[in-house]
Amino acid sequence: MSVIMSEEIEEIPLASSETSYNDAEKNDIFNREFMPHINSMYNFAFRLTMDEDDANDLVQDTYLKAFRFISSFERGTNAKAWLFRILKNSFINDYRKRSKEPSKVDYQEVETTYNSEEAAEVDHTTDLRVETVQDMIGDEVATALNSLPVDFRTVIILCDIEGFTYEEMAKILDIPIGTVRSRLHRARNLLKDKLKVYASSMGYDTDED
Known part of the structure:
Protein backbone atom coordinates (compact mmCIF):
# COMPACT_ATOMS: atom_id res chain seq x y z
CA MET A 1 0.00 0.00 0.00
CA SER A 2 1.12 3.49 -0.67
CA VAL A 3 2.30 5.98 1.89
CA ILE A 4 0.03 8.83 2.92
CA MET A 5 1.76 12.13 3.57
CA SER A 6 -0.78 14.17 5.50
CA GLU A 7 -0.97 17.88 4.83
CA GLU A 8 -0.66 20.28 7.76
CA ILE A 9 -4.12 20.36 9.33
CA GLU A 10 -5.95 22.66 11.70
CA GLU A 11 -5.09 21.37 15.16
CA ILE A 12 -7.87 23.05 17.15
CA PRO A 13 -11.49 22.07 16.41
CA LEU A 14 -13.17 25.44 16.09
CA ALA A 15 -16.66 26.15 17.36
CA SER A 16 -19.18 28.05 15.25
CA SER A 17 -18.52 31.02 17.52
CA GLU A 18 -15.99 31.65 20.26
CA THR A 19 -17.00 32.19 23.87
CA SER A 20 -15.38 34.75 26.12
CA TYR A 21 -14.73 32.94 29.39
CA ASN A 22 -13.23 34.73 32.37
CA ASP A 23 -10.23 33.22 34.15
CA ALA A 24 -12.34 31.47 36.78
CA GLU A 25 -14.52 29.89 34.10
CA LYS A 26 -11.50 28.76 32.11
CA ASN A 27 -9.99 27.08 35.15
CA ASP A 28 -13.30 25.45 36.00
CA ILE A 29 -13.74 24.05 32.48
CA PHE A 30 -10.16 22.81 32.43
CA ASN A 31 -10.43 21.07 35.81
CA ARG A 32 -13.98 19.75 35.54
CA GLU A 33 -14.29 18.91 31.84
CA PHE A 34 -10.74 18.35 30.56
CA MET A 35 -8.70 16.83 33.38
CA PRO A 36 -10.98 13.81 34.04
CA HIS A 37 -9.95 12.46 30.61
CA ILE A 38 -6.19 12.66 31.12
CA ASN A 39 -5.72 8.90 31.59
CA SER A 40 -7.64 8.09 28.43
CA MET A 41 -5.66 10.78 26.63
CA TYR A 42 -2.36 9.24 27.73
CA ASN A 43 -3.48 5.74 26.70
CA PHE A 44 -4.49 7.04 23.28
CA ALA A 45 -1.23 8.97 22.89
CA PHE A 46 0.82 5.95 23.88
CA ARG A 47 -0.98 3.70 21.40
CA LEU A 48 -0.25 6.24 18.68
CA THR A 49 3.39 6.99 19.50
CA MET A 50 4.40 3.66 21.09
CA ASP A 51 6.75 5.61 23.34
CA GLU A 52 6.18 6.78 26.93
CA ASP A 53 8.10 10.04 26.60
CA ASP A 54 6.46 10.94 23.30
CA ALA A 55 3.05 10.08 24.75
CA ASN A 56 3.62 12.33 27.74
CA ASP A 57 4.81 15.14 25.48
CA LEU A 58 1.82 14.72 23.21
CA VAL A 59 -0.64 14.82 26.11
CA GLN A 60 1.06 17.87 27.61
CA ASP A 61 1.03 19.61 24.24
CA THR A 62 -2.66 18.76 23.82
CA TYR A 63 -3.63 20.19 27.18
CA LEU A 64 -1.61 23.33 26.59
CA LYS A 65 -3.41 23.88 23.30
CA ALA A 66 -6.76 23.06 24.88
CA PHE A 67 -6.28 25.74 27.52
CA ARG A 68 -4.86 28.26 25.09
CA PHE A 69 -7.81 27.88 22.73
CA ILE A 70 -10.45 27.17 25.36
CA SER A 71 -12.68 29.90 23.88
CA SER A 72 -13.21 27.53 20.93
CA PHE A 73 -14.75 24.92 23.24
CA GLU A 74 -18.47 25.09 23.86
CA ARG A 75 -19.12 24.34 27.51
CA GLY A 76 -21.33 21.31 28.09
CA THR A 77 -20.43 19.58 24.81
CA ASN A 78 -18.31 16.45 24.47
CA ALA A 79 -14.99 17.53 26.00
CA LYS A 80 -13.42 14.10 25.54
CA ALA A 81 -14.06 14.05 21.80
CA TRP A 82 -12.79 17.66 21.54
CA LEU A 83 -9.54 16.76 23.31
CA PHE A 84 -9.06 13.56 21.32
CA ARG A 85 -9.37 15.51 18.10
CA ILE A 86 -6.71 17.99 19.21
CA LEU A 87 -4.41 15.13 20.20
CA LYS A 88 -4.98 13.30 16.93
CA ASN A 89 -4.32 16.42 14.87
CA SER A 90 -1.18 17.23 16.85
CA PHE A 91 0.06 13.70 16.28
CA ILE A 92 -0.49 13.96 12.54
CA ASN A 93 1.16 17.36 12.29
CA ASP A 94 4.21 16.64 14.41
CA TYR A 95 4.81 13.30 16.06
CA ARG A 96 3.70 11.21 13.11
CA LYS A 97 6.27 12.95 10.92
CA ARG A 98 8.94 11.57 13.23
CA SER A 99 7.36 8.14 13.53
CA LYS A 100 9.58 5.13 12.98
CA GLU A 101 6.78 3.35 11.16
CA PRO A 102 7.82 2.96 7.52
CA SER A 103 4.41 3.50 5.97
CA LYS A 104 0.81 4.51 6.49
CA VAL A 105 -2.30 2.90 5.11
CA ASP A 106 -3.78 4.29 1.94
Missing part, protein backbone atom coordinates in the same frame (compact mmCIF):
# COMPACT_ATOMS: atom_id res chain seq x y z
CA TYR A 107 -7.44 4.14 2.93
CA GLN A 108 -8.62 4.96 -0.57
CA GLU A 109 -6.97 1.79 -1.77
CA VAL A 110 -8.52 -0.23 1.03
CA GLU A 111 -12.00 1.15 0.56
CA THR A 112 -12.07 0.44 -3.16
CA THR A 113 -11.67 -3.28 -2.35
CA TYR A 114 -15.17 -3.31 -0.88
CA ASN A 115 -18.10 -3.85 -3.22
CA SER A 116 -21.65 -2.88 -2.28
CA GLU A 117 -22.39 -6.33 -0.91
CA GLU A 118 -19.44 -6.23 1.46
CA ALA A 119 -20.32 -2.69 2.51
CA ALA A 120 -23.74 -3.92 3.58
CA GLU A 121 -22.04 -6.28 6.01
CA VAL A 122 -20.10 -3.55 7.78
CA ASP A 123 -22.88 -2.84 10.29
CA HIS A 124 -22.83 -6.50 11.31
CA THR A 125 -19.16 -6.58 12.28
CA THR A 126 -19.12 -7.73 15.89
CA ASP A 127 -17.81 -5.28 18.43
CA LEU A 128 -14.44 -6.52 19.65
CA ARG A 129 -15.43 -5.74 23.22
CA VAL A 130 -17.92 -8.62 23.15
CA GLU A 131 -16.22 -11.18 20.98
CA THR A 132 -12.69 -12.52 20.56
CA VAL A 133 -10.93 -10.17 22.95
CA GLN A 134 -13.49 -10.45 25.71
CA ASP A 135 -11.74 -11.63 28.89
CA MET A 136 -8.49 -11.99 26.95
CA ILE A 137 -6.11 -9.99 29.09
CA GLY A 138 -2.43 -10.12 28.31
CA ASP A 139 0.45 -9.18 26.08
CA GLU A 140 -0.98 -11.08 23.11
CA VAL A 141 -3.88 -8.66 22.63
CA ALA A 142 -1.72 -5.58 23.19
CA THR A 143 0.94 -6.88 20.80
CA ALA A 144 -1.65 -7.65 18.11
CA LEU A 145 -3.22 -4.21 18.45
CA ASN A 146 0.13 -2.43 18.43
CA SER A 147 1.20 -4.31 15.31
CA LEU A 148 -1.62 -2.79 13.25
CA PRO A 149 -0.82 0.24 11.08
CA VAL A 150 -1.38 3.35 13.16
CA ASP A 151 -4.45 4.45 11.20
CA PHE A 152 -6.26 1.14 11.73
CA ARG A 153 -5.07 1.06 15.32
CA THR A 154 -6.66 4.47 15.86
CA VAL A 155 -10.20 3.46 14.88
CA ILE A 156 -10.00 0.35 17.09
CA ILE A 157 -8.92 2.48 20.05
CA LEU A 158 -11.58 5.13 19.52
CA CYS A 159 -14.46 2.68 19.13
CA ASP A 160 -13.66 -0.53 20.97
CA ILE A 161 -11.57 0.86 23.82
CA GLU A 162 -12.75 4.43 24.32
CA GLY A 163 -16.36 3.81 23.30
CA PHE A 164 -16.86 6.71 20.91
CA THR A 165 -19.85 6.54 18.59
CA TYR A 166 -19.45 6.55 14.81
CA GLU A 167 -20.62 10.16 14.78
CA GLU A 168 -18.03 11.19 17.36
CA MET A 169 -15.29 9.28 15.54
CA ALA A 170 -16.20 11.01 12.28
CA LYS A 171 -15.71 14.39 13.97
CA ILE A 172 -12.46 13.37 15.64
CA LEU A 173 -10.99 11.96 12.43
CA ASP A 174 -12.58 14.47 10.03
CA ILE A 175 -14.04 11.78 7.79
CA PRO A 176 -17.58 10.70 6.76
CA ILE A 177 -19.41 8.16 8.94
CA GLY A 178 -19.43 5.69 6.07
CA THR A 179 -15.66 5.83 5.94
CA VAL A 180 -15.48 5.29 9.70
CA ARG A 181 -17.56 2.13 9.31
CA SER A 182 -15.45 0.69 6.50
CA ARG A 183 -12.16 1.43 8.25
CA LEU A 184 -13.34 -0.07 11.51
CA HIS A 185 -14.65 -3.14 9.71
CA ARG A 186 -11.29 -3.68 8.04
CA ALA A 187 -9.34 -2.91 11.24
CA ARG A 188 -11.35 -5.39 13.31
CA ASN A 189 -10.81 -8.10 10.72
CA LEU A 190 -7.07 -7.43 10.66
CA LEU A 191 -6.90 -7.61 14.44
CA LYS A 192 -8.99 -10.78 14.62
CA ASP A 193 -6.70 -12.42 12.07
CA LYS A 194 -3.73 -11.63 14.27
CA LEU A 195 -5.51 -13.02 17.33
CA LYS A 196 -6.75 -16.27 15.79
CA VAL A 197 -3.87 -18.43 16.97
CA TYR A 198 -4.09 -17.11 20.51
CA ALA A 199 -7.90 -17.26 20.50
CA SER A 200 -7.83 -20.91 19.42
CA SER A 201 -5.46 -21.77 22.24
CA MET A 202 -7.97 -20.18 24.65
CA GLY A 203 -10.82 -22.29 23.27
CA TYR A 204 -12.49 -19.61 21.12
CA ASP A 205 -14.11 -20.60 17.84
CA THR A 206 -12.29 -18.74 15.06
CA ASP A 207 -14.00 -20.45 12.11
CA GLU A 208 -17.18 -18.34 12.07
CA ASP A 209 -16.30 -16.52 8.82
Whole structure:
Protein backbone atom coordinates (compact mmCIF):
# COMPACT_ATOMS: atom_id res chain seq x y z
CA MET A 1 0.00 0.00 0.00
CA SER A 2 1.12 3.49 -0.67
CA VAL A 3 2.30 5.98 1.89
CA ILE A 4 0.03 8.83 2.92
CA MET A 5 1.76 12.13 3.57
CA SER A 6 -0.78 14.17 5.50
CA GLU A 7 -0.97 17.88 4.83
CA GLU A 8 -0.66 20.28 7.76
CA ILE A 9 -4.12 20.36 9.33
CA GLU A 10 -5.95 22.66 11.70
CA GLU A 11 -5.09 21.37 15.16
CA ILE A 12 -7.87 23.05 17.15
CA PRO A 13 -11.49 22.07 16.41
CA LEU A 14 -13.17 25.44 16.09
CA ALA A 15 -16.66 26.15 17.36
CA SER A 16 -19.18 28.05 15.25
CA SER A 17 -18.52 31.02 17.52
CA GLU A 18 -15.99 31.65 20.26
CA THR A 19 -17.00 32.19 23.87
CA SER A 20 -15.38 34.75 26.12
CA TYR A 21 -14.73 32.94 29.39
CA ASN A 22 -13.23 34.73 32.37
CA ASP A 23 -10.23 33.22 34.15
CA ALA A 24 -12.34 31.47 36.78
CA GLU A 25 -14.52 29.89 34.10
CA LYS A 26 -11.50 28.76 32.11
CA ASN A 27 -9.99 27.08 35.15
CA ASP A 28 -13.30 25.45 36.00
CA ILE A 29 -13.74 24.05 32.48
CA PHE A 30 -10.16 22.81 32.43
CA ASN A 31 -10.43 21.07 35.81
CA ARG A 32 -13.98 19.75 35.54
CA GLU A 33 -14.29 18.91 31.84
CA PHE A 34 -10.74 18.35 30.56
CA MET A 35 -8.70 16.83 33.38
CA PRO A 36 -10.98 13.81 34.04
CA HIS A 37 -9.95 12.46 30.61
CA ILE A 38 -6.19 12.66 31.12
CA ASN A 39 -5.72 8.90 31.59
CA SER A 40 -7.64 8.09 28.43
CA MET A 41 -5.66 10.78 26.63
CA TYR A 42 -2.36 9.24 27.73
CA ASN A 43 -3.48 5.74 26.70
CA PHE A 44 -4.49 7.04 23.28
CA ALA A 45 -1.23 8.97 22.89
CA PHE A 46 0.82 5.95 23.88
CA ARG A 47 -0.98 3.70 21.40
CA LEU A 48 -0.25 6.24 18.68
CA THR A 49 3.39 6.99 19.50
CA MET A 50 4.40 3.66 21.09
CA ASP A 51 6.75 5.61 23.34
CA GLU A 52 6.18 6.78 26.93
CA ASP A 53 8.10 10.04 26.60
CA ASP A 54 6.46 10.94 23.30
CA ALA A 55 3.05 10.08 24.75
CA ASN A 56 3.62 12.33 27.74
CA ASP A 57 4.81 15.14 25.48
CA LEU A 58 1.82 14.72 23.21
CA VAL A 59 -0.64 14.82 26.11
CA GLN A 60 1.06 17.87 27.61
CA ASP A 61 1.03 19.61 24.24
CA THR A 62 -2.66 18.76 23.82
CA TYR A 63 -3.63 20.19 27.18
CA LEU A 64 -1.61 23.33 26.59
CA LYS A 65 -3.41 23.88 23.30
CA ALA A 66 -6.76 23.06 24.88
CA PHE A 67 -6.28 25.74 27.52
CA ARG A 68 -4.86 28.26 25.09
CA PHE A 69 -7.81 27.88 22.73
CA ILE A 70 -10.45 27.17 25.36
CA SER A 71 -12.68 29.90 23.88
CA SER A 72 -13.21 27.53 20.93
CA PHE A 73 -14.75 24.92 23.24
CA GLU A 74 -18.47 25.09 23.86
CA ARG A 75 -19.12 24.34 27.51
CA GLY A 76 -21.33 21.31 28.09
CA THR A 77 -20.43 19.58 24.81
CA ASN A 78 -18.31 16.45 24.47
CA ALA A 79 -14.99 17.53 26.00
CA LYS A 80 -13.42 14.10 25.54
CA ALA A 81 -14.06 14.05 21.80
CA TRP A 82 -12.79 17.66 21.54
CA LEU A 83 -9.54 16.76 23.31
CA PHE A 84 -9.06 13.56 21.32
CA ARG A 85 -9.37 15.51 18.10
CA ILE A 86 -6.71 17.99 19.21
CA LEU A 87 -4.41 15.13 20.20
CA LYS A 88 -4.98 13.30 16.93
CA ASN A 89 -4.32 16.42 14.87
CA SER A 90 -1.18 17.23 16.85
CA PHE A 91 0.06 13.70 16.28
CA ILE A 92 -0.49 13.96 12.54
CA ASN A 93 1.16 17.36 12.29
CA ASP A 94 4.21 16.64 14.41
CA TYR A 95 4.81 13.30 16.06
CA ARG A 96 3.70 11.21 13.11
CA LYS A 97 6.27 12.95 10.92
CA ARG A 98 8.94 11.57 13.23
CA SER A 99 7.36 8.14 13.53
CA LYS A 100 9.58 5.13 12.98
CA GLU A 101 6.78 3.35 11.16
CA PRO A 102 7.82 2.96 7.52
CA SER A 103 4.41 3.50 5.97
CA LYS A 104 0.81 4.51 6.49
CA VAL A 105 -2.30 2.90 5.11
CA ASP A 106 -3.78 4.29 1.94
CA TYR A 107 -7.44 4.14 2.93
CA GLN A 108 -8.62 4.96 -0.57
CA GLU A 109 -6.97 1.79 -1.77
CA VAL A 110 -8.52 -0.23 1.03
CA GLU A 111 -12.00 1.15 0.56
CA THR A 112 -12.07 0.44 -3.16
CA THR A 113 -11.67 -3.28 -2.35
CA TYR A 114 -15.17 -3.31 -0.88
CA ASN A 115 -18.10 -3.85 -3.22
CA SER A 116 -21.65 -2.88 -2.28
CA GLU A 117 -22.39 -6.33 -0.91
CA GLU A 118 -19.44 -6.23 1.46
CA ALA A 119 -20.32 -2.69 2.51
CA ALA A 120 -23.74 -3.92 3.58
CA GLU A 121 -22.04 -6.28 6.01
CA VAL A 122 -20.10 -3.55 7.78
CA ASP A 123 -22.88 -2.84 10.29
CA HIS A 124 -22.83 -6.50 11.31
CA THR A 125 -19.16 -6.58 12.28
CA THR A 126 -19.12 -7.73 15.89
CA ASP A 127 -17.81 -5.28 18.43
CA LEU A 128 -14.44 -6.52 19.65
CA ARG A 129 -15.43 -5.74 23.22
CA VAL A 130 -17.92 -8.62 23.15
CA GLU A 131 -16.22 -11.18 20.98
CA THR A 132 -12.69 -12.52 20.56
CA VAL A 133 -10.93 -10.17 22.95
CA GLN A 134 -13.49 -10.45 25.71
CA ASP A 135 -11.74 -11.63 28.89
CA MET A 136 -8.49 -11.99 26.95
CA ILE A 137 -6.11 -9.99 29.09
CA GLY A 138 -2.43 -10.12 28.31
CA ASP A 139 0.45 -9.18 26.08
CA GLU A 140 -0.98 -11.08 23.11
CA VAL A 141 -3.88 -8.66 22.63
CA ALA A 142 -1.72 -5.58 23.19
CA THR A 143 0.94 -6.88 20.80
CA ALA A 144 -1.65 -7.65 18.11
CA LEU A 145 -3.22 -4.21 18.45
CA ASN A 146 0.13 -2.43 18.43
CA SER A 147 1.20 -4.31 15.31
CA LEU A 148 -1.62 -2.79 13.25
CA PRO A 149 -0.82 0.24 11.08
CA VAL A 150 -1.38 3.35 13.16
CA ASP A 151 -4.45 4.45 11.20
CA PHE A 152 -6.26 1.14 11.73
CA ARG A 153 -5.07 1.06 15.32
CA THR A 154 -6.66 4.47 15.86
CA VAL A 155 -10.20 3.46 14.88
CA ILE A 156 -10.00 0.35 17.09
CA ILE A 157 -8.92 2.48 20.05
CA LEU A 158 -11.58 5.13 19.52
CA CYS A 159 -14.46 2.68 19.13
CA ASP A 160 -13.66 -0.53 20.97
CA ILE A 161 -11.57 0.86 23.82
CA GLU A 162 -12.75 4.43 24.32
CA GLY A 163 -16.36 3.81 23.30
CA PHE A 164 -16.86 6.71 20.91
CA THR A 165 -19.85 6.54 18.59
CA TYR A 166 -19.45 6.55 14.81
CA GLU A 167 -20.62 10.16 14.78
CA GLU A 168 -18.03 11.19 17.36
CA MET A 169 -15.29 9.28 15.54
CA ALA A 170 -16.20 11.01 12.28
CA LYS A 171 -15.71 14.39 13.97
CA ILE A 172 -12.46 13.37 15.64
CA LEU A 173 -10.99 11.96 12.43
CA ASP A 174 -12.58 14.47 10.03
CA ILE A 175 -14.04 11.78 7.79
CA PRO A 176 -17.58 10.70 6.76
CA ILE A 177 -19.41 8.16 8.94
CA GLY A 178 -19.43 5.69 6.07
CA THR A 179 -15.66 5.83 5.94
CA VAL A 180 -15.48 5.29 9.70
CA ARG A 181 -17.56 2.13 9.31
CA SER A 182 -15.45 0.69 6.50
CA ARG A 183 -12.16 1.43 8.25
CA LEU A 184 -13.34 -0.07 11.51
CA HIS A 185 -14.65 -3.14 9.71
CA ARG A 186 -11.29 -3.68 8.04
CA ALA A 187 -9.34 -2.91 11.24
CA ARG A 188 -11.35 -5.39 13.31
CA ASN A 189 -10.81 -8.10 10.72
CA LEU A 190 -7.07 -7.43 10.66
CA LEU A 191 -6.90 -7.61 14.44
CA LYS A 192 -8.99 -10.78 14.62
CA ASP A 193 -6.70 -12.42 12.07
CA LYS A 194 -3.73 -11.63 14.27
CA LEU A 195 -5.51 -13.02 17.33
CA LYS A 196 -6.75 -16.27 15.79
CA VAL A 197 -3.87 -18.43 16.97
CA TYR A 198 -4.09 -17.11 20.51
CA ALA A 199 -7.90 -17.26 20.50
CA SER A 200 -7.83 -20.91 19.42
CA SER A 201 -5.46 -21.77 22.24
CA MET A 202 -7.97 -20.18 24.65
CA GLY A 203 -10.82 -22.29 23.27
CA TYR A 204 -12.49 -19.61 21.12
CA ASP A 205 -14.11 -20.60 17.84
CA THR A 206 -12.29 -18.74 15.06
CA ASP A 207 -14.00 -20.45 12.11
CA GLU A 208 -17.18 -18.34 12.07
CA ASP A 209 -16.30 -16.52 8.82
